Amino acid sequence: MPSLIETQTKDDKKKIAVCGAGLVGCLAACYFAERNYDVTLYEYRSDIRKMKVVVGRSINMAMSVRGREGLKRINAEEAITSKGIEMYTRMLHDTKGNMTSVPYGKSSQCILSIDRRYLNELLLNEAEKYPNVTLEFNHKVKKCNTNTGEIIFENTSTGQEVKINSDLVVGCDGSYSAVRQSLFKDKPVNFSQNYNSGYYSELRIPPLNGTFALPEKHLHIWPRGDFMLIALPNQDFSFTCTLFMPLEMFDKLNSAERVIDFFQEYFVDAMNLIGKESLVEMYFSTRPSPLISIKCDPHHGKKCVLFGDSAHAIVPFYGQGMNCAFEDVVVFFEILDSMGFDNIDRVLEKYSHTRVPDAHAICELAVRNYDEMKYLVTTRGYKLRKKLDNFLNFLFPSSWVPLYTMVTFSRMRYSDVIDARKKQDKIIRTTTWITCLSMMAVFGFYIYKSRSNFSNINNFFKILRK
Amino acid sequence: MPSLIETQTKDDKKKIAVCGAGLVGCLAACYFAERNYDVTLYEYRSDIRKMKVVVGRSINMAMSVRGREGLKRINAEEAITSKGIEMYTRMLHDTKGNMTSVPYGKSSQCILSIDRRYLNELLLNEAEKYPNVTLEFNHKVKKCNTNTGEIIFENTSTGQEVKINSDLVVGCDGSYSAVRQSLFKDKPVNFSQNYNSGYYSELRIPPLNGTFALPEKHLHIWPRGDFMLIALPNQDFSFTCTLFMPLEMFDKLNSAERVIDFFQEYFVDAMNLIGKESLVEMYFSTRPSPLISIKCDPHHGKKCVLFGDSAHAIVPFYGQGMNCAFEDVVVFFEILDSMGFDNIDRVLEKYSHTRVPDAHAICELAVRNYDEMKYLVTTRGYKLRKKLDNFLNFLFPSSWVPLYTMVTFSRMRYSDVIDARKKQDKIIRTTTWITCLSMMAVFGFYIYKSRSNFSNINNFFKILRK
Known part of the structure; x- marks a missing residue:
């Protein structure tokens, strides 16, 4: 893939400042590096590879198709996924300790459990392999100008201020993003943060x-x-x-x-x-x-783009936080590669236009899946619907795909996933109604035909009972 | 009013730091001062009373009942409203310049047009009258700790950092509030900012x-x-x-x-x-x-409360921004006066619990009123509904109050206003349905009675036409 792409010549190398060397920051740095940009990856912590204990979140990652696609395009999928543990089903425990297994998809489909720190270290190693990537630890974003690309860091080791200029600020600095905060000062951005998920x-x-x-x-x-x-x-x-x-x-x-x-x-x-x-x-x-949900619109400024949690923090109930973040990078580079950095204004516009509805959609889906995980998985209706979805998927493999499969085992746009699910719900509702009405019509017709002979009704029920 | 209230003794004076000497900051300072707190009012600009031109918003204020109530309780209503211009109706202009007038309420009810700067200067004068109020201009909030009450300002005249301690930080620093930003770091706060109103x-x-x-x-x-x-x-x-x-x-x-x-x-x-x-x-x-809409929940931290735009920026289409902000102060002091500063934790909890749903409600109402102002005021349906509301209000003055009157000429809780309006809409819908069905029933009955004599139907229509 990268060999086909317009790359930067030595004289005209654009400077890319990636803020945040977490999972998505490292991945984005690799993508820019592949295309020969002059990349610096700034991280406010020190090098986690040299730390004994990493403070912060450690919820295990559940990697699926979207995340793997992100890694595949820098040829890192194999190295990373080989260290994951495959999970094929949800294993439900009742209060007595009895277990029931509900598959995630087909028998071959699984999600991968990967340790966040381990994955981050691998991705840092990947980024460091590129000669045109510089890693700067202990650099905390104080503020940036998303119109000019200027960033002021505090070097937390020395306490000094560091001012740099870039052609693009890439905000990968998480839910409490300082880059996003600066973006708010430079242009109107619709934004919401929500802590209602406990x-x-x-x-x-x-x-x-x-x-x-x-x-x-x-x-x-x-x-x-x-x-x-x-x-x-x-x-x-x-x-x-x-x-x-x-x-x-x-x-x-x-x-x-x-x-x-x-x-x-x-x-x-x-x-x-x-x-x-x-x-x-x-x-x-x-x-x-x-737990925090964040929505933001747009995801870009004049010389700035946000990836991952800084643009859309997602509650972890679909295991899509990292997967969606990696897909951000994939989608951004699909657009950049097709339009070129000379049209960066239009690239950024198009990126937000494409990605915002999908980010909003997965935010919603993740919140809804919490209810599913907490309540529904144990209900009969849920199990019945899962079976019906699987049966219909067996009959119409390309046109009837279960919700979880669309989200987890496909790269279908999240917003399209919501639309497809709505259509499925409508079909099931309509079919149920038509079936009920047809049965009533048949029953009515039978009564009408045999109204002179009342005992026929009893025969009708006898037939039904057989 | 203030004489009834628990006031601070000299030895145990609580320190109140009001951030922002705009309209609501000045008012809040007066309220605290009345109760003998040790109040300092910090403002990032210099004294607007000494400035030739004030940079920033200047949309005229439309003061109504809620705002006036806020002033009344510091005995400043008369002084301030005497400088307002009474507006009794909306005067609608069509494209040819023809004018139609639609009253705001009863013939005696009006809203007051007041210049923002003039009002701010008057309120600064009011605050300055109290010996226990200190005004500090050119103090820009850099950050504060809403758990401890510590605030760090930048003195914009000298460039120096100023650190102060307080018992309560009162954030009145507007839509882009620095106090609110600090609050976000100290506790989870649901928040949204929305720029969809143009x-x-x-x-x-x-x-x-x-x-x-x-x-x-x-x-x-x-x-x-x-x-x-x-x-x-x-x-x-x-x-x-x-x-x-x-x-x-x-x-x-x-x-x-x-x-x-x-x-x-x-x-x-x-x-x-x-x-x-x-x-x-x-x-x-x-x-x-x-234009920006802001919602925030809660409106307080451990030692912090937000009033006005910092808690709930409202689009100006109901003229309620300042009115709601002043009412924030009134509601807060109703609670503080009843529970005392010793129970400040519970006071703040109760304040948010009471005020958040009302702030959200007026935010919504203001956005909806934009559509009314842009489109509806010219439609027949709107005019008819206004007339119907006025007629029903004439018949049931206490139980049927038009929406605009509830918002503008009462101190009914904004959230109750929305509920009341929903009830009114439901009654009108139900009545319309019952009327239609009754008419159909009468018509049907008439046809039934006269089915042997078809010409009677024509007679029926003749009667209707008369």
């Missing part, structure tokens, strides 16, 4: 007798209505568990006893694997973090 | 022969569908006009000729009063500004 806290199920304590090829879910626990497998045979709950519930569990009673009631099998002491220690060692 | 630009109709060029006791509106012009009278016999349009339309009017042609087509009477040369000069002298 809080989360992390726990760990250690290995048992040197191997996984639970079946490992699954994403384990303990759905409990207003709250839930999930667990994803790690390379070291442990599971990372995440407890999602409203803050008030976290606050109420304010003693070891209460925590144990709570787990005893709702997650007894998980508690037995975690161990009561470890559970209490882990539970009280960190404050629960809030 | 842009505005200001013009001026000068006095004509030493008096008003248009009837002055009205708010003049030139509603034109996608855009509109309004004009409010000033003490100097001029009118301040505001042109509201989408940005693309502003951009298209990029030559003197186009501006004149456009005004010739849509606002010919206004253009004749402004003068072609002045119109072109004013039109090109400033860039149009965007």
Whole structure:
């Protein structure tokens, strides 16, 4: 792919400043580097590859088709996915510890559990391989001018201010993006941040007798209505568990006893694997973090573009945060490659125009999937619909694709996914109505034909019963 | 009122830092001062009373009941409203310059046109009268800690950093509030900013022969569908006009000729009063500004509260921005006075709990009223509904209050206003249906009774025609 693309000549190299060396920042740096831009990757932390403990989020990543496509285009898919653990089904745990498995898609389709830090380190290594990528750690964005490309950093090691100029500022600095904040000062941007999806806290199920304590090829879910626990497998045979709950519930569990009673009631099998002491220690060692949804429109300024969480923070219930972020990069470069950097104004316009509706759509889908995970997975209606979707997909493999498959195992635009699902819902509703009305019509016709002979009605019901 | 209130003793005076000496900041400072707090009012600009030209917004204020109530409680209503110009009706201008007047409420009910700068100066004077209020100009909030009450200002005269401690940070620093930005760092706050209501630009109709060029006791509106012009009278016999349009339309009017042609087509009477040369000069002298809607939830932090635009920027189509902001102060002090500063945590909680739904409601109402002003005021349905509302209000004065009256001439909670309006709409819809069905039933019955004599149907229609 990159060999076909217009690349920068030495004399006219455009300077790209990527702010944030997290997952999407590293990936974006690689894409720009492939095209021979002069790339600097700025990160406010020090090099995580040299750190013992990385402070911050560690929710495991669930990589699927969109994320893998992002890696494939810099030839990094194989190296990275080989370190993931395949998860083929949701494994539902009831309060007694009984497990039921619900496949994610066809038997060959799976999502990959990958450790965030591990993935980030691999991507940093990838970026560093390019001679035209410079890594600058301990550079915290203080402000930037998204019209001119000037950025002022604070070098957190020396305390000094560093001013740089660039041809494009690429904001990959996460949900609390400083680049986005600067963009707000330079142009009107519609924006919303929403904390209505509750809080989360992390726990760990250690290995048992040197191997996984639970079946490992699954994403384990303990759905409990207003709250839930999930667990994803790690390379070291442990599971990372995440407890999602409203803050008030976290606050109420304010003693070891209460925590144990709570787990005893709702997650007894998980508690037995975690161990009561470890559970209490882990539970009280960190404050629960809030989940945030962010929408932003547009995703660009005159000399600035936002990728990933800085443009659209997504609650983690579809496992699409990273996948969507990587797809941002793919979509941006599809446009840039077709139009060239000389038309960067139009590239940025087109990028926002294309990507904003999709970012909004996955934001919504992720929030909705929380309800599905918390409540629906245990209901009959949900299971019936899953079966119906799979059956219709078997009959019409290209035109009837289940929602989860469209989101996770395809690169269909997220906004199109919502439209397709609406159409499916409408077809099912209409078909149900037509079936009901047809049955009533048949029944009515039968009664009409046999109205002189009332006993025929009884015959009709007898036939139905057979 | 203030004499009844728990006031601060000298030894235990709480320090209140009001950030922003605009309209609501000054008012809030007066309220705290009345209760003997130790108040400092910080403003990033220099003293507007000493400035020749004040940069920034100058849309005239339309003061109504809520705003006046705010002033009344510091005994400043009379002094301030005496300088306002009463507006009793909307005066609608068609493209030929014909005018139709639509009253705002009963014949005695009016809103007051007041110049923003004049009002701000009066309120600064009011605040300065209190010995326990200190005014600090040229103090720009850099950041604050809403948990501890510490604020860091930049003294823009000296360039020095100023650090202060307070018991409560009162954020009155407008739509782009720095206090709110700090609050976001200290706790999860749901927030949205929305620029979908277009842009505005200001013009001026000068006095004509030493008096008003248009009837002055009205708010003049030139509603034109996608855009509109309004004009409010000033003490100097001029009118301040505001042109509201989408940005693309502003951009298209990029030559003197186009501006004149456009005004010739849509606002010919206004253009004749402004003068072609002045119109072109004013039109090109400033860039149009965007309109912004802001919602925020909650409106407080541990030691922080937001009033006015910093908590809820409102588009100006209901003239409620300042009125709602002043009411924020009234509502806050109703709660503080009843619970006392010792319970400030609960006061702040209760304030947000009470005020957030009302702020969201007026935000929505203001956006909806833009459509009413642009489109509806000229339609038959709108006029009919206005007449129906007035008639029903005449029959049931306390239970059927028109929407505009509830918002503008009452202190009914904005959220209750929306509920009341929904109820009214439902009653009208139901009544319409019942009337239609009754008429059909009567008609059907008549046909049934006379089915043997077909000519009776013709008689029925003859009767109807009479």
